[in-house]
Amino acid sequence: MRGVTRRSFIDWLLGLGVVGWVSSVLYPIVQYIIPPRVPEARLSAVKVGKVDDFEPNSGRVVRFGHQPVLLIRTEFGDFKAFGATCTHLACIVQYRPDWKLIWCACHNGRFDLKGLNVAGPPPRPLEPFKVVVRGDDVFITRET
Amino acid sequence: MYLKRWLLIGCLAFGFVGYPGPVGSQTQDQCQTCHREVLEDVPSQKYVNDVHFQKGIACAGCHGGDPTQADMDAAMDPKKGYIGVPRGAQVVQVCNACHADASRMAQWASPIDTVQFQRFETSVHGKPDVATCVSCHGVHEIRSARDPQSPTYPTQEVLLCARCHADPAYMRKFNPALPTDQLEKYWTSRHGQRLRQGDVRVATCSDCHTAHTVYPPKDPRSSVYALNVPIMCARCHSDPEYMKPYGIPTHQYDLYASTVHGRALLEKHDTGAPACNDCHGNHGALPPGVQTLSHVCGLCHALNAEYFGRSPHAAPFAKKGLPQCEACHGNHEVLPTSLEMLRPEAPVFTCRKCHTMDDRGTQTARTMYETIQRLVTLEEEARRLLTAAERKGMDVTDVWFQLRDVHAAYLKARTVVHTSDPAEVQKVVEPAIQLARQAQAEGQRALAEFDFRRKGLAFATLWITLLAIALYLKIRQIESRSRTGEPKS
Amino acid sequence: MWRRIYEWLDERYQLQALVEFMSHKYVPMHRHAIWYYFGGVSLFLFLVQVTTGILLLMYYRVGEDASYESVRFIMSQVRFGWLIRSIHSWGANLMILAVFIHMFSVYFTRAYRKPRELTWVSGFLLLTLALFFGFTGYLLPWNQLAFFATRVGTEIVGSVPVIGRELVRILRGGEEVSGATLARFFGLHVALLPGIFTVLLTLHLLFIQRQGIAEPESWAGRPDSEKRRMPFFPNFLLRDLLLWLIVLNVLAFLAVFYPWELGPKADPFAPAPPGIKPEWYFLFMYQTLKVLPAKVFFLEGEFVGLLLFTLGGLLWMTVPFWEGRLGRYRNELAHLIGWIVLVYGVTMTLWGFRS
Numbered sequence: 001m002r003g004v005t006r007r008s009f010i011d012w013l014l015g016l017g018v019v020g021w022v023s024s025v026l027y028p029i030v031q032y033i034i035p036p037r038v039p040e041a042r043l044s045a046v047k048v049g050k051v052d053d054f055e056p057n058s059g060r061v062v063r064f065g066h067q068p069v070l071l072i073r074t075e076f077g078d079f080k081a082f083g084a085t086c087t088h089l090a091c092i093v094q095y096r097p098d099w100k101l102i103w104c105a106c107h108n109g110r111f112d113l114k115g116l117n118v119a120g121p122p123p124r125p126l127e128p129f130k131v132v133v134r135g136d137d138v139f140i141t142r143e144t
Numbered sequence: 145m146y147l148k149r150w151l152l153i154g155c156l157a158f159g160f161v162g163y164p165g166p167v168g169s170q171t172q173d174q175c176q177t178c179h180r181e182v183l184e185d186v187p188s189q190k191y192v193n194d195v196h197f198q199k200g201i202a203c204a205g206c207h208g209g210d211p212t213q214a215d216m217d218a219a220m221d222p223k224k225g226y227i228g229v230p231r232g233a234q235v236v237q238v239c240n241a242c243h244a245d246a247s248r249m250a251q252w253a254s255p256i257d258t259v260q261f262q263r264f265e266t267s268v269h270g271k272p273d274v275a276t277c278v279s280c281h282g283v284h285e286i287r288s289a290r291d292p293q294s295p296t297y298p299t300q301e302v303l304l305c306a307r308c309h310a311d312p313a314y315m316r317k318f319n320p321a322l323p324t325d326q327l328e329k330y331w332t333s334r335h336g337q338r339l340r341q342g343d344v345r346v347a348t349c350s351d352c353h354t355a356h357t358v359y360p361p362k363d364p365r366s367s368v369y370a371l372n373v374p375i376m377c378a379r380c381h382s383d384p385e386y387m388k389p390y391g392i393p394t395h396q397y398d399l400y401a402s403t404v405h406g407r408a409l410l411e412k413h414d415t416g417a418p419a420c421n422d423c424h425g426n427h428g429a430l431p432p433g434v435q436t437l438s439h440v441c442g443l444c445h446a447l448n449a450e451y452f453g454r455s456p457h458a459a460p461f462a463k464k465g466l467p468q469c470e471a472c473h474g475n476h477e478v479l480p481t482s483l484e485m486l487r488p489e490a491p492v493f494t495c496r497k498c499h500t501m502d503d504r505g506t507q508t509a510r511t512m513y514e515t516i517q518r519l520v521t522l523e524e525e526a527r528r529l530l531t532a533a534e535r536k537g538m539d540v541t542d543v544w545f546q547l548r549d550v551h552a553a554y555l556k557a558r559t560v561v562h563t564s565d566p567a568e569v570q571k572v573v574e575p576a577i578q579l580a581r582q583a584q585a586e587g588q589r590a591l592a593e594f595d596f597r598r599k600g601l602a603f604a605t606l607w608i609t610l611l612a613i614a615l616y617l618k619i620r621q622i623e624s625r626s627r628t629g630e631p632k633s
Numbered sequence: 634m635w636r637r638i639y640e641w642l643d644e645r646y647q648l649q650a651l652v653e654f655m656s657h658k659y660v661p662m663h664r665h666a667i668w669y670y671f672g673g674v675s676l677f678l679f680l681v682q683v684t685t686g687i688l689l690l691m692y693y694r695v696g697e698d699a700s701y702e703s704v705r706f707i708m709s710q711v712r713f714g715w716l717i718r719s720i721h722s723w724g725a726n727l728m729i730l731a732v733f734i735h736m737f738s739v740y741f742t743r744a745y746r747k748p749r750e751l752t753w754v755s756g757f758l759l760l761t762l763a764l765f766f767g768f769t770g771y772l773l774p775w776n777q778l779a780f781f782a783t784r785v786g787t788e789i790v791g792s793v794p795v796i797g798r799e800l801v802r803i804l805r806g807g808e809e810v811s812g813a814t815l816a817r818f819f820g821l822h823v824a825l826l827p828g829i830f831t832v833l834l835t836l837h838l839l840f841i842q843r844q845g846i847a848e849p850e851s852w853a854g855r856p857d858s859e860k861r862r863m864p865f866f867p868n869f870l871l872r873d874l875l876l877w878l879i880v881l882n883v884l885a886f887l888a889v890f891y892p893w894e895l896g897p898k899a900d901p902f903a904p905a906p907p908g909i910k911p912e913w914y915f916l917f918m919y920q921t922l923k924v925l926p927a928k929v930f931f932l933e934g935e936f937v938g939l940l941l942f943t944l945g946g947l948l949w950m951t952v953p954f955w956e957g958r959l960g961r962y963r964n965e966l967a968h969l970i971g972w973i974v975l976v977y978g979v980t981m982t983l984w985g986f987r988s
Contacts, residue, residue, distance in 0.1 A: 010617045017611030021878070024604040028713035032688055036710045066545055088416055092552050106555070107416065108446040120444065121416020539709030597716075601889045608882045615875045622867060 045141040051133060054079070059095025059102075064140055068092055069129055070102065071140060074113065081140050082115045083127030093126070102126070173211045174219055175203035190285040199252055206230070206238050232272035236264060239277040260356040267358050274318060280304055296355070298344040302327060302336075305349045329428035345386070352376060352426075368426070371409060373419035374400060399477035418444070423475075437475075438468040445469075451562035471497065483520065486513040486561060511566040516557050519573050522580035523550050529587025538590040543583050550580045658865035661848045668738035669846065669869075670876055675735050677877040678728035679834070681884065682766075685721040686823065693773070695819045697812040700775040701898040708895060719888035725767055727884065729914045732760050740952070740971050743964070744847035750953035752840040755833050757950040762830050767914060769818040769826065772810075780899035781909045783818075784810045789922065792935035809901065916985030917978045918942055923988075949974070 048062045048071060057075040061068050061084050068084040072095050082102065086093050091106035101118075102111040109120030116125045132139045179188035191197050196205065204211040209226030213219040220226045230238045242248045244261040269275040280296065287294035295304045306327040308314050315324050330336040335346040352368055359366035367376055378397035380386050387394050400406040400420075408417035423432060423440050432440045442449025452458060452468065461468055467475075472485070472494040484490040486509045488501060499505040526547060530540045553576030560568050642648055660669060692711055694703040707714035736756060739745060745753035772783045787810065791801045806813030852860055863869050911919050921942070925934040948955070952967075959966045 010614060010621055013610070013614040014618055017607065017614040020607035021611045024607050028600075028716055029688065031712040032714060032717055033691065034712065036712060063545065066541060068545075068548070088414070091555070092548070105447055105559070107444040109416075121414065123414075123416065539705065541705075541709070597889050601885055604885055605882055608878050612875055612878050615871055615878070619868060619871045619875070622871075 045132070045139045048138050048140055050136050051138055052136075054138070057097045057100070059097075061092060061094070062140070064129070069140055070095060070126075071131070071138075072102075072113070075100065079131035079133065079138060080113060080115075081129035081131045082111070083129065085127075086122055087117065087124040087126065088120075088122040173202045173204075174214045175207075175209070175211050178214070178216075178219075179203070187284040193285050193287065195286055195288050195291075232276065235276040235278055236270075236272070240264070260354065264356045267356065268360060269356075269358055275308075296350075298346075298348045299339060299342070301348045301350060302330060302339065326427040329425070333425070333427065333429045335429060345389075347380065351380075368421075370415045370419050371413060373421055374406065374410065377420045396476040399474075403474075403476075404478045404480055416444075437470055441469040447559050448562045451560060451568075455562060455564045457564060481558070483513060483516055483558070486510075486516075488513075505564075508564055508566060512561050512564075512569045515566060515569050515573050516554070516561075519550070519554055519557065519576055519580060522577055522584065523547065523554065526550070526580050526583040526587055529584055529591065533587055533590035533594065536591070536594045538594055540587065540590050543586040543590070546579060546583050546586070550576050550583065553579070655866050656864065658842075658845065659862040660846050660865055660869045661852065662861040662863050663849055663852075665738070665742055665849070668734075668742065670873065671731055671735035671738055672841075673873045674876060674880055675728060675731040676834075676838075677880060678724055678731055679830075681724045681881070682721060682728060683827070685717050685724065688717050689721060690823065695773075695816055697775065697815065697899075700773060700815060701895075704774040704776075705895060715892060716885070716888050719891075719893045720884050722893035723884055723887045723891075725770060726912070726914075727880070729763055729767060732763055733914075736760060737971070737975055739847075741968065742847065743850065743967065745953045746956070747953070748844060749840070749847060752837060752844070753953050754950055755837040755840065757946075759830065759833050759837060761946070762826055762833065764914060766822065766826050766830070767912060769822040771912060772815060772818045773822065774895060775815060775899045776896045777899055777903070777906055778896055778909070780810060780901065781905045782911050783814065784905075785909060786911055786915070787814075789935055789939065792933045792939060794932070794936060797936070811901075910985060913982060913986070917981035920981040920985035920988070923985075 046062070046064050054060070054071070054073040056073050056077050059070055059072040061070050063069070070082050070084040070093060072080045072082075074080065082093075084092050086104040086106065086109060088104065088107060088109050091104050093102050093104045093109075093111065095101075096103045099110075100113070102113070102115070103109070104111075104120070104122065107121050109122040110118050111122065111126055112118050114125075115128055117123065130141045132141060176188060176191075179185050180191075188203075191203075202211055203209075204225075207227060207229075208224070209220050210218060210224040213221075218224075220228075227234065227238070240261050243256065244258050246258045249256060249258055264270050269279075282295060289296040291297060292299070294300065309322075310324050310327045312324045315322055331340065335348070338346045339348065354367050357365075357367070359369075361368045361370075363369060364371070366372065374397060381392075382394050382397045384394045401410055405417050408414045409419055421429070422443075424430065425432075438449045438452055448469075460466075461471070473479075473481070482492070484492050485494045487493055488496075488506050488510055493509075495505055495509050499509075526543075530543055530547075533540050553572055557569055557572045557576070560572050563569075639648070660666070689707065692703055692707050692714065694700060704718065707718050709715075711717075739753065739756070768783075768786065772779045787801055787804050790804060791797045793800060802808060804814075804817075805811070806817045846865075848860070910916065918938070922935050922938040925938050927934045929937045956963060956967050
């Protein structure tokens with residue numbers, strides 16, 4: 001190849017190297033700046049869906065950060081939320097629409113709709129959470 | 145010499161009379177003389193049967209006053225300690241003056257524990273309008289509890305307590321919510337049945353509740369507080385000597401305390417775990433009938449009982465009179481369960497008690513075992529991957545969360561085996577297997593991410609090396625040019 | 634194309650004069666010239682810290698109930714967050730190491746002498762600031778190790794008589810290490826310290842630019858033609874860049890294969906983890922305090938240690954001003970002092986590691 005002297009080859013190599021290096025530095029930085037899926041570290045509120053996604057007199061266990069939370073829509077249409085970890089031996093509780101109570105299948109423990117332990121081995125009430133309905137969206141937040 | 149003897153007698157007499165205590169000489173007791181021989185009133189006539197009289201304690205011992213005086217005003221003089229008829233809390237004080245004082249009771253070589261009386265006032269009966277000593281023991285004719293005529297003798301004691309506790313109208317005044325059927329239940333129990341036959345060695349009210357320190361069952365001081373119940377029953381039931389006449393086993397406590405329920409209650413202090421009374425009843429204590437055992441266990445283990453009830457085992461067990469839950473799990477010795485109990489080749493294979501190695505039951509067990517074992521293997525594999533990823537510095541806390549659901553399904557599957565229906569077990573295990581596979585995939589992804597990082601590093605290093613080489617060549621070029629004097633760029 | 638940009642700028646800002654000035658910058662070439670690189674490496678690492686620090690600021694949150702979680706979030710959820718964080722943590726350590734090497738190499742080549750006294754003083758101040766950076770930054774993830782190391786470290790200040798406890802209170806923002814301490818250290822780490830550091834660094838670099846790079850003493854009186862030199866632009870600079878590139882690669886390598894741990898969250902009520910000790914760059918001081926007796930005459934042992942180090946630091950900082958009075962053998966003495974300090978530091982650090 002004529003015209004390509006050793007000097008210009010080195011310059012070309014240098015240019016290529018610089019470009020490659022800059023991209024391999026900028027790429028992670030740009031990726032870093034773009035917010036991840038879950039934008040915040042400590043969750044203060046989680047959107048769990050729309051009001052109509054939840055039937056009256058039904059319950060569902062949803063994820064709040066690293067905790068399972070039981071979200072209940074009562075027969076009257078209002079929402080309640082409690083930590084879904086049973087206070088006896090940490091099984092996951094469920095809502096029983098036939099009894100309108102929260103039930104733990106492991107040792108037949110029961111909690112009322114205030115989260116109070118009313119029957120069976122559980123020694124303490126369930127952790128309370130707040131439910132906020134903004135427009136059509138249902139959010140779960142911590143009690144504090 | 146005569147003088148010495150008279151002096152001795154005189155001193156003794158003086159000692160008897162002058163001693164400011166309950167020991168008053170009956171021979172010189174003017175209270176007795178007046179009340180029994182002149183007034184002929186009931187208390188003083190009854191008093192000769194009283195154990196205190198027999199121990200040498202006279203009227204002044206409780207009522208105070210001066211028993212040497214015949215004159216009423218001089219004898220019943222408040223300045224000499226006369227308190228009249230003690231009422232309410234005063235009764236307890238008067239009795240406790242001796243009975244709660246260990247050194248005093250030692251003078252009569254009494255084996256009665258004094259601490260219980262010190263605590264009486266803190267007990268449920270301790271308020272004066274609820275009960276005082278005389279409410280149960282009577283007054284002026286107090287007999288030893290070993291005396292069959294004493295109201296505190298075992299056969300009489302249950303009736304004594306029932307006088308209040310089986311009277312709803314009476315109990316309503318003090319604790320309207322307290323049940324009043326204890327005596328009724330007691331008569332149905334083995335203890336009650338034997339007591340009716342005159343066996344006074346069985347448990348009566350005070351054997352479990354204590355006589356003087358009764359607390360509500362939820363109060364940790366109570367002898368019938370959940371944590372205290374097993375050792376209390378064991379006091380008799382684990383004593384081979386004591387239980388010899390009855391011919392029943394005495395190792396139940398040891399079996400119970402070393403296995404699941406006992407350890408939960410006694411070691412982990414989980415008051416949700418059953419004590420003796422939760423399965424046997426308390427006042428109506430009897431071993432639960434074998435037919436109905438799953439109802440009792442099912443109070444906590446509701447799903448297991450429900451599934452068992454629908455299973456093909458329910459009817460044959462009933463027909464053959466086999467104990468339900470106990471057949472596989474024991475009664476006092478409830479060992480931790482494991483999947484091995486369903487594996488035909490395992491030593492703990494529980495079905496072999498009735499089934500042969502090649503019958504349909506064993507095949508069913510094997511099928512259920514294999515289904516659940518598949519899930520276990522997948523879960524373990526997922527855990528292994530996640531741990532490896534974590535050790536490489538990857539954060540997989542979200543995936544551990546997913547595995548919780550897998551574990552919950554595994555527990556549910558182990559409950560569903562009580563239906564003896566492999567199809568049901570499969571229904572529970574199938575979605576969990578999907579979840580476990582997902583978790584595995586996440587674990588793989590985390591490991592792949594680590595590999596990606598390494599590859600990314602290699603890539604970056606490559607470019608840096610390239611750039612470094614280019615830079616180095618450039619430096620050499622510039623310097624060789626300046627050495628040979630070529631004009632700079 | 635570059636030429637055209639240069640000409641456009643030159644027209645407006647008279648760059649030619651600057652270029653002339655810069656082209657006369659030389660770097661002496663001799664046996665110990667290799668040490669010259671460490672100043673640049675320190676600067677580079679500082680720039681890395683600033684860059685990664687600013688990036689971390691986008692996701693880091695201050696608070697007992699937020700800091701740890703935000704760092705965990707960066708490590709696990711943010712794309713390349715693990716890389717930025719590990720580079721920042723490793724970079725801090727490498728920077729302090731580079732600064733120490735830079736300082737000792739300057740000392741042993743006696744480059745602190747006239748006219749470079751203030752360069753030395755500003756450099757020493759920069760070192761202390763870097764150590765403060767390390768101390769305040771270490772607490773920010775709010776994990777067990779950091780919490781207890783901070784508790785131990787701040788407690789030492791309490792040994793100062795009379796005002797000691799008040800000093801600790803001011804340092805911690807309260808009696809105990811708490812969210813208040815976190816807030817305080819954060820403010821120091823991202824605002825105050827960078828501000829002061831930048832000012833001092835600018836002065837430090839300005840001094841060097843103005844005075845040129847120190848030549849070996851043996852060159853005093855030699856004519857320029859006999860001095861082996863290298864132009865700063867572009868030769869030395871390119872070499873500098875090359876080294877910086879390699880350092881960056883080392884950082885990336887460390888981030889991938891030796892990621893900086895987070896560990897469990899700080900729990901003030903848990904017992905201190907066994908063998909808790911500060912980061913390696915404080916070990917020599919920590920170990921000294923450990924070997925001092927509990928009481929020296931009427932003073933607390935720790936306070937005596939603090940005094941000694943303060944005194945030592947002042948002496949070291951003012952070396953250019955008193956070293957001249959050492960007499961005929963000032964070179965050898967200065968050398969000896971330097972070796973004693975270095976050996977002491979290294980020995981105590983190693984001892985601290987072993988115990």
